[in-house]
Amino acid sequence: METPHFRLKFIGLMGVLALVGIGVWQGHSLDLPQLMQGIDSLGPLAWLAFIVLYAVATVAFLPGSLLTLVGGALFGPILGTLVNLTGATLGAVLAFLIARHLGAEWVRNRAGSRLAAILDGVAAEGWRFVALVRLVPLFPFNVLNYALGLTRIPLLPYLLTTWIAMLPGAAAYTWLGYLGREAAVGGEDLIKKGLLVLGLLVAVALLPGLLLRWKAAQGPRWSIDELYRQQTTAQAMTLLDVRDAKDFHGEFGHIPGSLNIPLPELTARLPELRASGHTLAVVCHTDKRSTKAVQQMRQAGLDKVILVRGGVQAWKRRNWPLERG
Known part of the structure; x- marks a missing residue:
């Protein structure tokens, strides 16, 4: 009507x-x-x-x-x-x-x-x-x-x-x-x-x-929807969350299956990430710290690095599950 x-x-x-x-x-x-x-x-x-x-x-x-x-x-x-x-x-x-x-x-x-x-x-x-x-x-x-x-x-x-x-x-x-x-x-x-x-x-x-x-020169980027699709289809992908540990484990939560390496610790962990050979999808709360992390990793010679736009905040807006603690 x-x-x-x-x-x-x-x-x-x-x-x-x-x-x-x-x-x-x-x-x-x-x-x-x-x-x-x-x-x-x-x-x-x-x-x-x-x-x-x-x-x-x-x-x-x-x-x-x-x-x-x-x-x-x-x-x-x-x-x-x-x-x-x-x-x-x-x-x-x-x-x-x-x-x-x-x-x-x-x-x-x-x-x-x-x-x-x-x-x-x-x-x-x-x-x-x-x-x-x-x-x-x-x-x-x-x-x-x-x-x-x-x-x-x-x-x-x-x-x-x-x-x-x-x-x-x-x-x-x-x-x-x-x-x-x-x-x-x-x-x-x-x-x-x-x-x-x-x-x-x-x-x-x-x-x-x-x-x-x-x-x-900014390299490949994924929307949060593309990340969601890739999680179910991609092989050998690591979802890297570069927020601080208190944010990663805090009330806001993190995307299931993500690995937490805070941005200040990233340099020391680069050999570990390079050795994995995985595609690295990088997130933070929005995409400010993740942008810095992606630039840092590319300068260090890691080429399979993808910035996820919107970060955990965009994931939460979709009402998709988050893990806490």
């Missing part, structure tokens, strides 16, 4: 789909000179109106790159970057919240095991995943905003990471829009400004490759 809450969600979803449909239909026929003239005519309120326009355009799937160029032309390289970045981030947050409140519950209830594992893995990475996909354009920006809303990534890390990770690209395209207007009106120092824009564009183009290399 349909409830008022369901009907409100359905009406909201239809409204968003209609807005997106209009945006996709009209997106490639934007009259940029007329848009710039209309925004510029608002005087002191122009920057605020442009932020609102950019946010609505992001929700409606209008091309953000064109708006970023317009923002640079209207407001210059510094204010334009702040205005563009604020509008894009606000739009990204609105799309995120729309997806979370209108579709996340429905998707989670109907997701198969593979999709559920993907969503859990993304949530376990949290802000790190948001930073990666913002800096490495694997998916269209407007689609990504809605997709991330279907995960359990908290709102505040999503907002802050989106703002920070989009800053390099926003600055580069804002400067490009500013340079275009300067060239049109015959501004001074065009060569110097053009070289600066070129440098920014090259930096933005190289950044994804550098980030992917850094990501690869």
Whole structure:
């Protein structure tokens, strides 16, 4: 039986789909000179109106790159970057919240095991995943905003990471829009400004490759769900918990079958771990101490070392059994 809450969600979803449909239909026929003239005519309120326009355009799937160029032309390289970045981030947050409140519950209830594992893995990475996909354009920006809303990534890390990770690209395209207007009106120092824009564009183009290399250097990682699966299938695997003994045996407990070697004692126990030849899955309460342990072991030449994201805390959130004492 349909409830008022369901009907409100359905009406909201239809409204968003209609807005997106209009945006996709009209997106490639934007009259940029007329848009710039209309925004510029608002005087002191122009920057605020442009932020609102950019946010609505992001929700409606209008091309953000064109708006970023317009923002640079209207407001210059510094204010334009702040205005563009604020509008894009606000739009990204609105799309995120729309997806979370209108579709996340429905998707989670109907997701198969593979999709559920993907969503859990993304949530376990949290802000790190948001930073990666913002800096490495694997998916269209407007689609990504809605997709991330279907995960359990908290709102505040999503907002802050989106703002920070989009800053390099926003600055580069804002400067490009500013340079275009300067060239049109015959501004001074065009060569110097053009070289600066070129440098920014090259930096933005190289950044994804550098980030992917850094990501690869971090080595393999497992979500807590992957650890659970590996415990039932993997051969010769040691689950290493690097918390202090009082935490390992304390009230919070530890994952069954794990070996406790506190981080300060790890160096002395490395020969023992190397001799076992096992794959080492490393956990702590979250993943701070385990990250340090993994780095230490890899520097010592152990290559079969895997960081488990989320640690014992993530295991507890799944209501899986823990041992105490």
